[in-house]
Amino acid sequence: MIVTIVGTGYVGLVTGACLASHGHTVRCVEVSEERLRLIGAGKAPFYEPGLEDLLREGLASGRFSVTADLAPAMKASDVSLIAVGTPAKGEDPDLSYLETAARQIGGELPACAGYHVVVVKSTVVPGTTRNLVCQILESASGLKLGEFGLSMNPEFLREGSAVRDFMEPDRIVIGQADSRSGDIVEALYAGFHCEKLRVGLEEAELTKYASNALLSVLISFSNELASLCEATPGADVETVMQCLYLDRRLSPEGDGARVHPEILSYLRAGIGFGGSCLPKDVNALRVYGKRCGVATPMLDAVVATNTLRPAQVVDMAEAALGGLSEKNIALLGLAFKAGTDDLRSSPALSILQALGSRGARVRAYDPCVGPEAAGKAGLNGFYRESLESALSDADAAVVTTADPAFRDADWARLAAYMRTPVLIDGRNVLRHVRLPETARYYPIGVGQTPWSARVPLDPLLAHRDRPARPSAAEEFAALPGAN
Ligand code: NAD
Numbered sequence: 425m426i427v428t429i430v431g432t433g434y435v436g437l438v439t440g441a442c443l444a445s446h447g448h449t450v451r452c453v454e455v456s457e458e459r460l461r462l463i464g465a466g467k468a469p470f471y472e473p474g475l476e477d478l479l480r481e482g483l484a485s486g487r488f489s490v491t492a493d494l495a496p497a498m499k500a501s502d503v504s505l506i507a508v509g510t511p512a513k514g515e516d517p518d519l520s521y522l523e524t525a526a527r528q529i530g531g532e533l534p535a536c537a538g539y540h541v542v543v544v545k546s547t548v549v550p551g552t553t554r555n556l557v558c559q560i561l562e563s564a565s566g567l568k569l570g571e572f573g574l575s576m577n578p579e580f581l582r583e584g585s586a587v588r589d590f591m592e593p594d595r596i597v598i599g600q601a602d603s604r605s606g607d608i609v610e611a612l613y614a615g616f617h618c619e620k621l622r623v624g625l626e627e628a629e630l631t632k633y634a635s636n637a638l639l640s641v642l643i644s645f646s647n648e649l650a651s652l653c654e655a656t657p658g659a660d661v662e663t664v665m666q667c668l669y670l671d672r673r674l675s676p677e678g679d680g681a682r683v684h685p686e687i688l689s690y691l692r693a694g695i696g697f698g699g700s701c702l703p704k705d706v707n708a709l710r711v712y713g714k715r716c717g718v719a720t721p722m723l724d725a726v727v728a729t730n731t732l733r734p735a736q737v738v739d740m741a742e743a744a745l746g747g748l749s750e751k752n753i754a755l756l757g758l759a760f761k762a763g764t765d766d767l768r769s770s771p772a773l774s775i776l777q778a779l780g781s782r783g784a785r786v787r788a789y790d791p792c793v794g795p796e797a798a799g800k801a802g803l804n805g806f807y808r809e810s811l812e813s814a815l816s817d818a819d820a821a822v823v824t825t826a827d828p829a830f831r832d833a834d835w836a837r838l839a840a841y842m843r844t845p846v847l848i849d850g851r852n853v854l855r856h857v858r859l860p861e862t863a864r865y866y867p868i869g870v871g872q873t874p875w876s877a878r879v880p881l882d883p884l885l886a887h888r889d890r891p892a893r894p895s896a897a898e899e900f901a902a903l904p905g906a907n
Pocket of ligand 1: 430431432433434435436453454455456459507508509510511521524525528545546547548579580581582583700701
């Protein structure tokens with residue numbers, strides 16, 4: 425098929441590169457000149473494993489190209505995908521990019537060679553595709569729905585594993601205005617082997633919010649439990665979670681061994697969820713609820729818990745150092761999670777800001793965030809290019825992403841760079857790492873007893889004769905936090 429994609433962010437570009445590798449001819453349309461230049465040269469404008477290889481392959485084969493010009497791209501194509509941003513504007517999503525893209529696509533619909541299906545891939549609240557997008561397409565084209573097709577096809581990829589997620593989807597949800605539209609979108613995904621669910625437009629829209637709302641509930645549940653453990657001398661959230669995890673309803677047995685559903689990685693305590701999706705989508709769903717006259721006390725609580733969490737980690741640093749004024753703090757992690765350079769709504773930035781407002785001098789390092797991304801986010805004054813330079817003369821380090829580089833680092837060597845080796849572990853990634861004797865280690869989710877004074881270090885793991893295979897509890901401990 426010939427496919428036009430409007431917007432080359434995480435969703436548009438990954439979709440384009442992956443569909444091209446499945447044999448479709450893809451034309452991505454982008455307004456940003458910088459993105460056009462980079463993508464045209466086979467470079468991804470953001471960090472995403474595997475994406476550049478696919479881009480180069482697609483460009484070389486001629487199946488993938490990028491342009492600023494929608495009209496020629498659309499003319500010969502069968503399908504147009506809208507993958508522009510729907511960022512938060514206050515509590516509402518900003519639909520201006522979506523409206524512009526719909527208007528531009530609508531304007532080109534009459535010139536399309538054949539029947540053309542417009543597919544909304546951006547995350548939008550229920551009713552947006554049927555009402556707003558359809559109405560704009562009709563008025564810009566002078567056509568009626570039926571003369572063109574309409575679909576809503578939510579995207580579930582995760583930054584950091586976007587290519588794999590797109591190539592190996594759990595399911596593909598196809599919201600259809602009519603079955604002809606749905607058939608064409610299903611044909612687009614013919615090469616993808618998973619269940620394809622044909623649903624209504626509003627159900628497709630709601631599915632994306634339901635998915636993100638569920639993840640945010642799990643994260644806030646885990647973080648609230650961590651806060652409760654922090655207020656309970658002798659309690660450790662990791663132990664509590666390991667006990668919880670051994671419930672067969674969460675990790676069932678298969679072939680004599682426990683199965684470890686990936687969803688459990690959302691049960692790791694952390695510093696709160698962030699990124700370009702979860703915070704804005706949970707808020708959008710709450711606002712949608714209000715408009716429908718439906719109270720959403722559970723989602724309200726999820727947001728409240730999430731808002732509290734970064735400050736609690738700053739409190740830990742303040743308590744550990746006896747004050748933050750004039751203290752040098754190394755922030756280890758800037759992005760909203762490990763494996764991405766996306767800084768949008770990152771809780772690490774909330775921590776950075778709170779540390780600064782309490783008088784600390786902050787320097788930050790993130791293995792995935794390059795100087796350009798940091799500069800664009802106004803972080804030049806804080807940014808360091810290595811762990812060593814971030815830790816130099818630091819009074820404490822605060823770990824804010826679960827990047828394996830932090831877990832695998834030689835802390836005996838690194839601690840020597842620090843003025844005082846105080847480690848606040850906002851992701852509990854250093855728990856099973858050999859730290860130097862001099863280090864004062866503060867993981868999250870542990871009751872007031874200082875961690876270093878706890879014997880044994882990890883009751884569930886240390887008290888047993890170790891079987892040859894790791895136990896389910898150990899496997900839980902090894903799960904990376906998902907956000
Ligand atoms: P993004 O903001 O990273 O990228 C959007 C791109 O669209 C930008 O490059 C922008 O310049 C371009 N653009 C805007 N208007 C345009 C126009 N009229 N013509 C051409 N280009 C235009 O967005 P994203 O993170 O890829 O997210 C896109 C949508 O998908 C959002 O609704 C988001 O909620 C949803 N989503 C995102 C993710 C994710 O992990 N980022 C996952 C699933 C769904």
